[in-house]
Amino acid sequence: MPVHTTTRTVATPADVEQLGALVAEPECALTDPPLHVPNAAGVLLALLLLSTGTPKEPRK
Numbered sequence: 592m593p594v595h596t597t598t599r600t601v602a603t604p605a606d607v608e609q610l611g612a613l614v615a616e617p618e619c620a621l622t623d624p625p626l627h628v629p630n631a632a633g634v635l636l637a638l639l640l641l642s643t644g645t646p647k648e649p650r651k
Contacts, residue, residue, distance in 0.1 A: 602610075
């Protein structure tokens with residue numbers, strides 16, 4: 592009959608720090624924060640509403 596024993600792994604603070612360094616991606620100090628880009632759907636809708644219908648031939 593097999594005997595099962597439970598074991599607990601104990602992590603030292605140095606192990607936890609190493610794991611955190613591997614998991615956490617460091618931020619690059621040279622980049623700017625992302626810029627806000629407004630939603631272009633409103634601009635496209637306004638252009639469609641304000642545009643003229645079909646193009647007309649110029650008068651002679």
